[in-house]
Amino acid sequence: MRDIELYRHLLGIESPWTVTQVELNVADQRVDVWAGHEERVPWTCPECGANAPVYDHADERVWRHLDSCQFRTLLHARPPRVQCPTHGVRQVRLPWAEGRSRFTTLFERLIIDVLRECDIAGACAILRISWDEAWHVLERAVRRGQQRKTRRLPARLGVDEKAVAKGHVYLTLVCDLETATIEHVAEDRKRASLEPYFERFTAAERAAVQAVALDMWAPYEDAVRASVPNADDKIVFDLFHIMQHMNEAVDRTRRTEHRELKAGGDDRLTGTKYVWSYGEENVPDMHRDRLARLTARGMMRKLKTTRAWSIKESLRDLWKCRSRVQAERHWQWWYGWAIRSRLSSVKKVAAMLKAHLPGVLAYFRHRVTNAVSEAVNAKIQRIKKMAYGFRNREHFKTAIFFHCGGLDLYPATY
Numbered sequence: 001m002r003d004i005e006l007y008r009h010l011l012g013i014e015s016p017w018t019v020t021q022v023e024l025n026v027a028d029q030r031v032d033v034w035a036g037h038e039e040r041v042p043w044t045c046p047e048c049g050a051n052a053p054v055y056d057h058a059d060e061r062v063w064r065h066l067d068s069c070q071f072r073t074l075l076h077a078r079p080p081r082v083q084c085p086t087h088g089v090r091q092v093r094l095p096w097a098e099g100r101s102r103f104t105t106l107f108e109r110l111i112i113d114v115l116r117e118c119d120i121a122g123a124c125a126i127l128r129i130s131w132d133e134a135w136h137v138l139e140r141a142v143r144r145g146q147q148r149k150t151r152r153l154p155a156r157l158g159v160d161e162k163a164v165a166k167g168h169v170y171l172t173l174v175c176d177l178e179t180a181t182i183e184h185v186a187e188d189r190k191r192a193s194l195e196p197y198f199e200r201f202t203a204a205e206r207a208a209v210q211a212v213a214l215d216m217w218a219p220y221e222d223a224v225r226a227s228v229p230n231a232d233d234k235i236v237f238d239l240f241h242i243m244q245h246m247n248e249a250v251d252r253t254r255r256t257e258h259r260e261l262k263a264g265g266d267d268r269l270t271g272t273k274y275v276w277s278y279g280e281e282n283v284p285d286m287h288r289d290r291l292a293r294l295t296a297r298g299m300m301r302k303l304k305t306t307r308a309w310s311i312k313e314s315l316r317d318l319w320k321c322r323s324r325v326q327a328e329r330h331w332q333w334w335y336g337w338a339i340r341s342r343l344s345s346v347k348k349v350a351a352m353l354k355a356h357l358p359g360v361l362a363y364f365r366h367r368v369t370n371a372v373s374e375a376v377n378a379k380i381q382r383i384k385k386m387a388y389g390f391r392n393r394e395h396f397k398t399a400i401f402f403h404c405g406g407l408d409l410y411p412a413t414y
């Protein structure tokens with residue numbers, strides 16, 4: 001009798017439910033607990049809450065619950081079915097589990113917590129559940145969260161692409177820059193990847209968008225222009241993508257120059273790929289001496305890569321300007337330097353920026369960058385690396401919403 005009381009407390013089972021039987025199986029390391037209910041309970045219809053008489057009892061079902069001292073704990077019960085005048089025969093709502101779940105709410109919450117911290121295989125090992133069970137909980141949690149989510153078009157958005165596989169396979173991600181949550185995930189990086197996101201909202205809601213940070217990528221620009229009124233005042237080509245283009249220009253300069261130098265037996269640029277890619281104040285200690293030597297006075301005239309690097313560093317200063325006027329002045333000066341640099345990769349970036357200048361300088365009105373979505377992007381990279389065992393792209397998308405959607409994932413308790 002004592003373990004019946006104990007398990008009633010452990011499982012939090014309250015009237016009209018009670019624990020009727022507990023069986024401990026030491027060899028199998030499991031505890032089976034049976035719940036039953038009192039007679040003459042005023043059951044209600046799960047749909048409308050109307051009082052409804054018992055119709056019958058469903059077959060016994062089993063729910064996995066939180067372990068008791070490492071013993072797998074299984075709750076058994078026969079859920080009553082009621083006859084509602086409006087909704088017909090329905091199974092009553094059970095206090096310990098959601099509709100069709102094979103886990104109690106508390107165990108499902110634990111699964112969600114563990115899945116947030118590790119990959120699926122890890123969660124399966126810790127919780128002694130199967131891959132499919134874990135995945136099912138994750139998927140249900142996302143669906144539940146999305147149903148609860150209030151429809152809202154964020155005022156400040158970041159649009160980003162994510163390479164998901166080799167060979168130009170991309171996903172398009174829309175991030176709420178204020179909450180740092182992923183709002184939309186779509187295949188590819190086409191206009192049609194982004195436009196349907198906006199189509200879910202009314203014209204008035206779309207007009208309320210204040211700023212959209214994105215890369216200089218025509219399909220995205222087209223989608224925003226087609227969807228957001230006065231888009232040209234709202235598009236901000238953001239610092240991170242611009243610096244990414246500039247870093248690539250430095251790297252292309254380095255590769256070409258390295259080949260030329262090496263042909264003449266000069267290996268000054270050997271192993272310097274990463275030396276150039278940091279912002280000057282963030283260079284890791286391991287690269288610091290090398291960078292100092294390569295950028296020392298006099299070296300600049302000799303090495304094209306050093307020149308490209310200086311131009312890159314000077315471009316970064318654009319975003320440190322305090323006003324648009326100051327930024328325009330810096331831009332003029334920088335552009336003159338870059339376009340006359342005789343470095344073809346650098347000139348290409350300079351020309352691209354000039355063609356997109358209003359959107360580059362729009363930063364000084366909206367002050368948005370994709371820094372937030374870059375951080376989310378790094379998280380998504382980790383999700384990808386977790387060897388999640390995604391069996392298809394849909395699974396990957398679901399996992400993105402699970403980890404980055406800012407959703408309310410937990411099953412409800414009654």
Ligand SMILES: [Zn+2]
Binds near residue numbers: 086
């Ligand atoms: Zn009803």
